[in-house]
Amino acid sequence: MNDPRFTIHDPRGKRAYYPLFADLAGRRCVVVGGGMVAQRKVTTLLRFGAKVTVVSPTATQRLQRYAKQDLIRYVPRRFKACDIEDAWLVYAATDEETINQSIFRAASRRRIFTNVVDQPSLCSFIAPAIMKRGDLVIAISTGGASPTVAKRLRREFARTIGTDYAELLRLLNSLRPIAKRKLPSYDDRKRYFDRLVRGRVFDLVRRGRSNDARKTALTLLDKQSNGSRNFKHQIPSTK
Helix, strand or coil: CCCHCCCCCCCCCCCCCCCCCCCCCCCCCECCCHHHHHHHHHHHHHHCCCCCECCCCCCCCHHHHHHHHHCEEEECCCHHHHHHCCCCEECCCCCHHHHCCCHHHHHHCCCCCEEECCHHHCCCCCEEEEECCCCEEEEEECCCCCCHHHHHHHHHHHHCCCCHHHHEEEEEEEHHHHHHHHHHHHHHHHHHHHHHHHHHHHHHHCCCHHHHHHHHHHHHHHHHHHHHHHHHHHHCCCC
């Protein structure tokens, strides 16, 4: 089988990272290190609702401010293995090789996903470049080969994907409960939402006419719901 979509990863070869989106809201994540790199990791984790602990003898002013605002827990000392107990995810962002290695070993023993910054061989996960527009999140990875390329692609996506996608997602999310009531069939709902994304509704959203987009979407929902009921009534009984 030569189709690259079905290539099986050989664990003896180059690492292949499995992409996923993790729910970190309210979950304990530990960042070891208090410099600018650690600050960037902490800031991103906070954006996604993580409960962050920072362990480092020193910390940037922003990290200290986060601690004073109770946004993070700051432990002002060197790393100890007990610091990562009950953590879901760990970042090591120190300049000391021996500490980074000890963090990775301690986390691996506890089966905690760990990233040692700029050391792919000491990573059980790698962090992608992230572009966020409301509920739309695009994560870009080069498998650790070039974070610079990933960041460049993120900038290109940011130029081409505007806030209209975030507005569309808000609309679709608000319509989902109504669609489930009026269109019990998954296939019917799929056709309905495909129609919204490809047709006039998205065009109205892009033109800044969100209220008109919602009215049009509800009208289409009523028509499709009535059409589905009429079609079912026309099916002859087999009794």
